[in-house]
Amino acid sequence: MLDPKLLRIDLNNLATQLARRGFILNTAQLEMLEIRRKELQIEVQTLQNLRNTSSKTIGQMKAKGVDVTTLLEQINATGNELKAKELELESLQTQLLELALVIPNVPDVSVPDGVNETFNKEERKWGELPQFNFQPKDHVDLGTNNGGLDFQAAAKLTGARFTVMNGHLAKLHRALIQFMLDVHTQEHGYTEVYVPYMVNKDSLRGTGQLPKFEADLFRITGENAYYLIPTAEVPVTNLLRDTIADADTLPRKWVCHTPCFRSEAGAYGKDTRGMIRQHQFEKVELVQAVRPTESLQALEALTGHAEAILQKLVLPYRVVSLCTGDLGFSATKTYDLEVWLPGQQCYREISSCSSFADFQARRMQARWRNPHTGKPELLHTLNGSALAVGRTLVAIMENYQTSDGKIKIPSALSPYMSGIDFI
Numbered sequence: 001m002l003d004p005k006l007l008r009i010d011l012n013n014l015a016t017q018l019a020r021r022g023f024i025l026n027t028a029q030l031e032m033l034e035i036r037r038k039e040l041q042i043e044v045q046t047l048q049n050l051r052n053t054s055s056k057t058i059g060q061m062k063a064k065g066v067d068v069t070t071l072l073e074q075i076n077a078t079g080n081e082l083k084a085k086e087l088e089l090e091s092l093q094t095q096l097l098e099l100a101l102v103i104p105n106v107p108d109v110s111v112p113d114g115v116n117e118t119f120n121k122e123e124r125k126w127g128e129l130p131q132f133n134f135q136p137k138d139h140v141d142l143g144t145n146n147g148g149l150d151f152q153a154a155a156k157l158t159g160a161r162f163t164v165m166n167g168h169l170a171k172l173h174r175a176l177i178q179f180m181l182d183v184h185t186q187e188h189g190y191t192e193v194y195v196p197y198m199v200n201k202d203s204l205r206g207t208g209q210l211p212k213f214e215a216d217l218f219r220i221t222g223e224n225a226y227y228l229i230p231t232a233e234v235p236v237t238n239l240l241r242d243t244i245a246d247a248d249t250l251p252r253k254w255v256c257h258t259p260c261f262r263s264e265a266g267a268y269g270k271d272t273r274g275m276i277r278q279h280q281f282e283k284v285e286l287v288q289a290v291r292p293t294e295s296l297q298a299l300e301a302l303t304g305h306a307e308a309i310l311q312k313l314v315l316p317y318r319v320v321s322l323c324t325g326d327l328g329f330s331a332t333k334t335y336d337l338e339v340w341l342p343g344q345q346c347y348r349e350i351s352s353c354s355s356f357a358d359f360q361a362r363r364m365q366a367r368w369r370n371p372h373t374g375k376p377e378l379l380h381t382l383n384g385s386a387l388a389v390g391r392t393l394v395a396i397m398e399n400y401q402t403s404d405g406k407i408k409i410p411s412a413l414s415p416y417m418s419g420i421d422f423i
Contacts (some may be wrong), residue, residue, distance in 0.1 A: 001100050001363045008034055017106045019115055021324040025103065033096055040089040045213065047082040051075060067419070098400045102207070102212050104360040106325045108333040114323030120336070121323065126307070127316030129340055130399050137405070138343025139397040140274040143169060145405050146423065149275070160272070161264065161279045163390075168423045172409070173282070175224070175416035176389050177257050180284040180309055184386060188305045190255035190286060195235035197258055198226040203238040206364035208356075216264040218279075228261035232285035233383045240289055240366035240379065247371045250379075251298060252289040255386070257282065275390045282389035286353075289366065294335065295355050295380035303353040306386035310350070312412045315395050316340040318347055332357045337387075339395040350391045351386030355405040375409035 007030055008013045010261040015025040054075045058068045112121045112361060143149025148169030154162035165173055184190040193249065204210040204227060218228040220283075229235060236256050245252065260283050264270075271277035286305060290298045303319065311316045323335040329356040338347035358378040361367070367376040400408040414421075 001359060002106065003102055003358075003362065004096075006102065007100065014294040018104065020107050020111075021104060021113060021327055023104055026099075030096075030099065030416065033092060037089070037092055037096065040085060040092060044085050044089055047078055047085060047222075051078050051082060054078065054321055056259075057119060067332070077390075096356075098211075101363075104329045104330050105356065107327055108357075110296075111327065111333050112321055112323045117323075117326045119228065119323040119328055121321040123319040123321055123335070124249070125318040127318050127340070130342055132342065132401075132403075134340040134403045136398060136401060138274065138341070139394040141343075142397050142401055142405060142407065146407075148423065151274075159279075159398045161277065163275055163278060168417075169393075169407075170421060171417065171420075172407075172413070172423065173389060173393050175413050176392055176396075177282060177284060177415055178416055180386060181255060181257060182388070183309060183312065184255040184284070184286065184305060187253075187308070188253075189306075190253045193236060193239075193254045193256050194238075195232060195256060195258065196404060197229055197261075199229055199235050199238070201225060201227075202241070203234050203314050206238050207234050207360050207361065208243050211233065212329060216263050218263055230262050231383075231385075232256040232258040233287060234417045235404065236285065236287040237289075237360060237366075237381055237383065238364060240243075240361070240381070241364040243366060245289070245368040245379065247291075247368060249293065250289065250368060251293055252287075253271045254287045255284060256287070257284045257389075275394055278390065283385050284387060284389065286384050286386045289361075289368075290382065291368065292358065292377070292380050295357060295382070298380075298382055299333060299353060299355040300334070302382055302384050302386075303337070304386050306351045306353055309387050309392075310339060310388060313392070313396065313410045314412075315392075315399055317350070322352075328352070328354060330341075330354075330356050330359050332359065335384075339391070341395060341398050342401075343398045348391065350395065351385040351387050353382070353386075355380065355382045370419070 011027050011030060015027050018025050085291060148166055150164040150166060151152055153164040181192055185192050187407050201210055209230060217230060220226040236254050260281055262279060264277055288298050288302060317337050317339045317355055318338050322336060327334055334354040335354055336349050337351040339350040341348050357380050360381045361378040366379050368379050370377050396410060397407050409417050409421055
């Protein structure tokens, strides 16, 4: 959530910044509500003062034996009017909060302008594209031919956009998870954390999924209003909710493996083949909380940690800066990592690494105590996939395929695969 002060005193400048990402801020509505809010606050304060003064007068008159019946009637009338004004003010403040909760974050000045993904800026490439002396297959043909992927079984068990993995391919999927966790904890300084796979509304509101993106979530029916997590970002970042961190504990760096559940609302007809866009998939997620002055530097480092996984697996990829029109709702700046898929002859997203500045922290009231002022201040939060496990498996299958349909195991994963060289 944006600083409410911006909505009160810098509305036109804020509207200009948000227009960069294609969001039209209704300044007229906000100005009207803010004017009425100020009026109500003055009216409430005036009525409160009148009630307090009258109550004091009644006490003095009673002590002198003066009849206070008329004054009591006036106080009751004032009290009723005050209650009505307070309810109106509360309703208006709720309306302002609801409007604020659906306003996206402001793009950082370094984010390239653009209306959609075609305006994203390529920052760098890494690795050589594989050369085959045969027509490379995609992961669906590779997986179904060797029995490792069974989409029909998944459709029978559940429905579309699910996968069953078998044998050594399932083992490779599990090996990737362990490999990523080991690299991030042993080489990059992250603390592994295990979290619930279901969260409440407060958690989803804290990281920005609610109220705007409820259609993308799976809600659990029953006594408790729980939701399946769309990403580990939600529970891990909310560990900071309603806390004040000591400066010497920063930065906080967590790595977490979870399944992720997404309804893919609005994705009808997109990536219906294979494992690219699933309702259930695995991710290893990196989450950081840092001092505000270190936010963008931390984003560069976090992106590098995700890149390290691709480099160790020798998977060619590129890094792109998302333009203003392609930024996620809560992000102020995002780098996407896109891995090369020979079966599709294109780069596909495998990770998004984002800085949210204080946008999430304000919603969560996640703070740190500045030692120079002694006062609590909002943290800056960041996260990134490092990596999406299913898409990494897809990339290995397609980049490491052989002419006879086998899949070579990357050397970095050999210790996790019990000496198996090929699937």
